[in-house]
Amino acid sequence: MKSIVKIEMVVVLFALIAFSGCKKLYNLPEEKDYLSNNINYTNKVFEPIIGRTNLMGGFNGDNSTQPITFEIVNARFGDGKPVTDIFQKVPTYVFTAPYTGLEKSLAEIEAKRKIEMHALFEVRSSGEFILWGSSTNQLIKPRPSDSTNFSQDTRFFDVKIKNTGGERLIRDLQIRPFRERPYEPSNDFNAYTGLPAPDPKFPFDKKLRDYIRPYLNNVVGATTNKNLISNNDQKDVVVYIRQFKGGNGHSLRIKALNKDSVEINPAAFNETVWDKMIHGFNMQKTDKYVQYDVAYPIPLVEIQTFYAPGGSRAKAQLSYSRGSFGGGRIIANFGVDFAIYQAGDWEIVFHFKTENPKFISE
Template sequence: MKVVKKGTFYLSILFGLASCFSCKSFIPESLDALGDDINYMVKEFTPTLGRKTLYEKAVNVGNSSTLPLEFKIINVRTVEGDPATELTDKFPVKVWKASYTGEEKSLEEIEAKREIEYHSILEIGKNSGDIMFWDFGNSNWIRTQPDSCYVFDVEIANSGGRRYARNLRLKPYKERPYEPSQYNYETGLATRAALTPSQVSNLYGERTGDLIFPSDIDVFVFRHYDNTAATKTLTISVLDSMNNYIDIQKFKITDWKNMLHGFNQRFENKKAVYDVAYPIPLITYPTRYTTADGSRARIALKFNRLGFAGLLQECMLGFDFAIYEEGHWEIQFRFRKETPKFDND
């Protein structure tokens, strides 16, 4: 029988343990999974210049990849293959740093919730993959449809490796500073002279007594470039059938204070004027100043009169709108056929 000395036995165990520990250094660390079911469901992005546009949930991640993933836009180029630096350079944009509620009591309170940051016009959510198109730039230097415009790739990575979503298309539309708009989104040319009111009720012609329909009223939205006031404004005016201004205070029961989220509301030269922050609405969020979905502001000019047989009529002229560019804007209603009757029958 062979006898193994105790010392030799213990030494063998120590060497064995040391070997096991050294073997661990050759075992690879656990890597994240990166599945092949990551796919951008949206292949072509068509934002409108001058508007902040977020494409949420544009990418489908699936269940075979370990989160979080990191997304990065790379190789932004024209369809001819040239670098598109106009989309990757940094530009100043206003970013909310506190929530807008619609209850702000002054322009200063609104602006205190926003600050200037520098961003590329085309960006991506680092961990979400959402595509953001910022509200900066115009069609003087950014390609728009019907041009084929731009192509870009997205790198998707974690510690398990990286994949690429290639040849995603960016085909912006030309800027339309306000909505609704009479300008074609591809050509930028006007397709009609004027817009139509959103709501008209119980308006009767002063001369004939006939009902006035929305098609009898033109709406114009235009910017005043000769206004040098630092505080931006929105003006509302109404013209009769002879293109003379109707004193807007004839719309006596209009809720001037709560109609728009503006401040220092006043009457000047038969018009209503507000100091405002742009865009209008400031965000897509329902408030007392907007439509139900929060996407448009709402003008509702109202007055009461006694009609036939002494019946009380609430008369209203309304327009739902959005303005995306800063400036001194005016929304003007023009009665093409007849001036409305304000006096009682």
């Protein structure tokens, strides 16, 4: 049996040597990689938001041999003018180690990322496109404020795709970037103009506007004893996400205002776990607000962590309890799931517009 196996191995080895010799003798071509004629993108129109890191693509290689290289070529506007703005190279934050949400300091977070020079818009080795969060309205002109999609305002580009098996050109992809929206939810301003958004119930009344609306659970009014509501029809409580002056450049402040626009002491929200709410440090608690040192954007990356259970949003939630009839306790809370993409000093403000929340027991 062993002799048969040895004979078979010799035969196979002889065949390999003979085939190799034949290739040299008859000058047979080397085997090439396979590059399908059907490679394409599932989506050819990209509408990223400036100021955020946007991953886009949907490349279908149709079983083509890896590695494949990608190159953006012939970038032009619809009227033929060359496109250059999206290829400007600017300093860009890039993570070099995984962010987990378990970091204990800003220094530990910053040690996991560094600044590199990147073109604002790039194609990656996977075929995905990326618009980096370092983009701004000043660097890239957003789509027109009147919401039109004229060809002369649209950036077109082609993608050259290659491996050793050949080369293909995917033509006429488009990128139509929206202007910066520094935070989410952002229904309080118009995505095209950046101006305050009209009230959805009365869109032609210029005196009225839309607001970010929080969720509310068991929050009742101090005078009516009725559940407070925040929707298109009734806005008892609204949210502002806005910048403030006097911070350190990387702070986040959370506060609540009563119906007279006076700060409510955070101590009133006696069930709030302030030190577990935000992935921030050096918490300061005053009689007007609670403030953290944070790293931006928030969340830093779109992965599920303790501070961002859904991956793409953090949570600001204020809770309190009060006595109920029969000796029990009523737990009430309100909050908003949010993201902030632009570094700076920001505050999340819950404004009780019509009446104050009830804190006293029944």
